[in-house]
Amino acid sequence: MDKYAVQLVNISKSFPGVQALKDVTFTLKEGEVKALVGENGAGKSTLIKILTGAYVPDKGEIYVFGKKVERMTPIISENLGISAVYQNLVLAPHLTVAENIVLGSEPRKMRIFVNKSKMLEKARKVLAEVGYENIIDPNEKLGNLPVAQQGIVAIARALSRKAKVVIFDEPTAVLAKRETEELFRIIKDLKERGVSVIYISHRLEEIFEICDTVYVSKDGKFVGEMPVSETDEDKLISMMVGRKLRKEIYAKRNIGNVVLEVENIKNKKLKGCSFFMREGEIVGLYGLVGSGRTELARAIFGADPIEEGKIQMEGKPVHVKSPSHAIKASLALVPEDRRRHGLALKLSVRDNINLPIYKHISRLSVINHFMERSIANDFVKKLRIKTPSISTIVMHLSGGNQQKVVIAKWLASKSKIFIMDEPTNGIDVGAKEEIYHLMNELASEGAAILFISSYMPELMGICDRILVMRDGKIVGDVPREEMTEEKLLTLAIKEKNGEVSVNE
Amino acid sequence: MNNKKNRKFTFNTQIVLLLIVTALWVFLSISSSYFLTYENIANIMRQMAIQGILAVGEVVVIITAGIDLSVGSVVALVNIIMSKMVVSGTPIWISILSVLALSTGIGLVNGVVIYDMRVPAFIATLGMMTIARGATLLISNGSNVFGLPRSLATFASGSFLGIPNLFWFLLLTVVAIEFMLRNTTFGKYIYALGSNPEAARLSGVNLRLVTYGVYALAGFLWGLGGVLETSRLWMGVPTTGTGYELDAIAAAVLGGASLFGAEGNAIGAFFGALVMITIYNGAVLLNINPFWQRILVGIIVIVTVAIDQIRKRRET
Numbered sequence A: 001m002d003k004y005a006v007q008l009v010n011i012s013k014s015f016p017g018v019q020a021l022k023d024v025t026f027t028l029k030e031g032e033v034k035a036l037v038g039e040n041g042a043g044k045s046t047l048i049k050i051l052t053g054a055y056v057p058d059k060g061e062i063y064v065f066g067k068k069v070e071r072m073t074p075i076i077s078e079n080l081g082i083s084a085v086y087q088n089l090v091l092a093p094h095l096t097v098a099e100n101i102v103l104g105s106e107p108r109k110m111r112i113f114v115n116k117s118k119m120l121e122k123a124r125k126v127l128a129e130v131g132y133e134n135i136i137d138p139n140e141k142l143g144n145l146p147v148a149q150q151g152i153v154a155i156a157r158a159l160s161r162k163a164k165v166v167i168f169d170e171p172t173a174v175l176a177k178r179e180t181e182e183l184f185r186i187i188k189d190l191k192e193r194g195v196s197v198i199y200i201s202h203r204l205e206e207i208f209e210i211c212d213t214v215y216v217s218k219d220g221k222f223v224g225e226m227p228v229s230e231t232d233e234d235k236l237i238s239m240m241v242g243r244k245l246r247k248e249i250y251a252k253r254n255i256g257n258v259v260l261e262v263e264n265i266k267n268k269k270l271k272g273c274s275f276f277m278r279e280g281e282i283v284g285l286y287g288l289v290g291s292g293r294t295e296l297a298r299a300i301f302g303a304d305p306i307e308e309g310k311i312q313m314e315g316k317p318v319h320v321k322s323p324s325h326a327i328k329a330s331l332a333l334v335p336e337d338r339r340r341h342g343l344a345l346k347l348s349v350r351d352n353i354n355l356p357i358y359k360h361i362s363r364l365s366v367i368n369h370f371m372e373r374s375i376a377n378d379f380v381k382k383l384r385i386k387t388p389s390i391s392t393i394v395m396h397l398s399g400g401n402q403q404k405v406v407i408a409k410w411l412a413s414k415s416k417i418f419i420m421d422e423p424t425n426g427i428d429v430g431a432k433e434e435i436y437h438l439m440n441e442l443a444s445e446g447a448a449i450l451f452i453s454s455y456m457p458e459l460m461g462i463c464d465r466i467l468v469m470r471d472g473k474i475v476g477d478v479p480r481e482e483m484t485e486e487k488l489l490t491l492a493i494k495e496k497n498g499e500v501s502v503n504e
Numbered sequence B: 001m002n003n004k005k006n007r008k009f010t011f012n013t014q015i016v017l018l019l020i021v022t023a024l025w026v027f028l029s030i031s032s033s034y035f036l037t038y039e040n041i042a043n044i045m046r047q048m049a050i051q052g053i054l055a056v057g058e059v060v061v062i063i064t065a066g067i068d069l070s071v072g073s074v075v076a077l078v079n080i081i082m083s084k085m086v087v088s089g090t091p092i093w094i095s096i097l098s099v100l101a102l103s104t105g106i107g108l109v110n111g112v113v114i115y116d117m118r119v120p121a122f123i124a125t126l127g128m129m130t131i132a133r134g135a136t137l138l139i140s141n142g143s144n145v146f147g148l149p150r151s152l153a154t155f156a157s158g159s160f161l162g163i164p165n166l167f168w169f170l171l172l173t174v175v176a177i178e179f180m181l182r183n184t185t186f187g188k189y190i191y192a193l194g195s196n197p198e199a200a201r202l203s204g205v206n207l208r209l210v211t212y213g214v215y216a217l218a219g220f221l222w223g224l225g226g227v228l229e230t231s232r233l234w235m236g237v238p239t240t241g242t243g244y245e246l247d248a249i250a251a252a253v254l255g256g257a258s259l260f261g262a263e264g265n266a267i268g269a270f271f272g273a274l275v276m277i278t279i280y281n282g283a284v285l286l287n288i289n290p291f292w293q294r295i296l297v298g299i300i301v302i303v304t305v306a307i308d309q310i311r312k313r314r315e316t
């Protein structure tokens, strides 16, 4: 019965300046759902990419369904029935949703032409399987969708392959609760059909919900493997991080005057949003994918136009025309989509961190390289960004470490109002704690933080209040004492609009 | 491919290029006794000056993931207008300042068309290339302009501290642009724009100003090239500069610039231009059919970039 779907034996892989994997052996049985956990930069994605042929290992052997594969390539791996949802969605943004789903296995007409109607039909069918048939239009250009929906498309694409091994590299990083539940249903379905699954996530409770076994790696090495029934979160964390975490992350802070007041702002996606933030406050913003949280953040920051409504900062009306205005007004936005909006991937860690503040660390526009380097080094240390050096190109960092660079970049800006859109996206448990700590510190020093997240536990853990958004409107403002998962969720998914509006 | 090995054998583009240049120079000094004479080297410097300046301008544009095809035509336009002005009695300094202002303005127009009208750089500057060439032919009526003062020609053939005057301009340009790219906010913004314009915008970079700045700077350098060309030719030639854009792009790319943006620098462009000039010069010395020069340059561009790409793929 216990046949292996995948065996990776004694795999090593190095990149300039880093040994990403050291003699790692990883196996996956048929029908098994195995979690792969470890800190940022532990080598999880690298291992996956070796299995899918995206990287060639320096050393080691690959067996798929018992057969040795001499030189794995993406095509061989796909033909062997391996299909992956990569961490940084490798989809084609210029193609439509349907084209992305069938890419590489397009239904044909007379062998050379793509059969458009078949393609659409196929796309609709897989979208229906994941429960998104009427939400995502298969004819829409992929690049126009929000990240979460792009994530769904990536999942649909992987499922459409009828694969025997499906790999999910942090699929829930951008998904809210409802989408996550949908995904879990899909994974359970896959398991029932005998498909093997590799599941990577930094949200450990998910692993206990859907996985059979968990495999822990640290610094490119194997540290342990066990059935999930024989372990718990704390044990996993100490294996991964090597220390215990503080459970309580909330810190009592002094709340001061109102620093930001948003009144009834509207644009294409926003149907009238009002809220305020005070000095020293961490305000959560919850909502399902597509509820307009990201659009609200972008509108306040001047990244998207506002058609109606007012914004006041420290009691004075401001007109934020562009991000550079916003930055001058002491606003900072950690954007949701790090690769598209957050990072200049071809530039170094140092350049990315300093990009918003070059004006301040230069004289007559000549940059003070000493400050530039010391700021970068400082944040690399503070956030434990795993990188060979500050001049390493950001593209070469692991997903979580890239995210840390985006956060560092805005922490360095010394702003007063921070809008953080899914800042802990892809960040490991230990580093998350670090980031909550830094957020608390910022707020204690008088900053106001708008913390957008799809992950309720972290919102409830750190926020003074949580705003809930639905269909482009803010429909709730829940103080700390009244926070429960049910309450937030009901507000977020209430079918009829406007009934529970707690807003003044 | 373990770590240490990897580090030892990391060729970067400049090193590959340096090897090519050295190989060419060794080969040429063996095959031709004239090659390593002061006279020939000064000659190489003179030939290289203008092309080098244009390559440096092009590299700045290419780092933003843009391109400027108007190079050669603007050089010609500047050449003709400056010649006409000087011949009609305008003081040389005033003529020079006016043509520099003109070419910078042309660059600025390119920037406006590219940023504000969202015309792809390739098309915008292709249009400008045709317009500038047309204007050149119109103004000159298609004929050469003679009668420039001797001082201009003397300047082009003269030297300072043993180094040809023209080459000094190239050195200054390389140093200034390299300094700008590495050490100024504008330089950082140029790379950021080339890597991810949206991320740059959300980091508070004013993309409009950077785009204007880059194309205006490029235009200024085309103007400088045109002024030096006028001094070198000692007349106005409406067909001059044909194909300069391709030489400039080739030199920039040889020097490590990537057409996808965010990669490249002025020193690289300098060496890129040096390779190309060495080939042209060597071909003349060795009496090779001049048509072969172009073929050779084409092959070298393709091979260098291919080597570079293979190296990059190895790293992933």
Ligand SMILES: Nc1ncnc2c1ncn2[C@@H]1O[C@H](COP(=O)(O)OP(=O)(O)OP(=O)(O)O)[C@@H](O)[C@H]1O
Pocket (backbone or CB within 6 Å): A015, A016, A018, A019, A020, A038, A039, A040, A041, A042, A043, A044, A045, A046, A047, A087, A386, A387, A395, A396, A397, A398, A399, A400, A401, A426, A428, B315, B316
């Ligand atoms: N293409 C690359 N070039 C250079 N270094 C790389 C490359 N890809 C990964 N690395 C390095 O290899 C190490 C492992 O990276 P990997 O992406 O596998 O981590 P991970 O476990 O997936 O982390 P995360 O949880 O942050 O996604 C990191 O230190 C990273 O910097």
Ligand SMILES: [Mg+2]
Pocket (backbone or CB within 6 Å): A044, A045, A046, A087, A169, A398, A399, A400
């Ligand atoms: Mg990863």
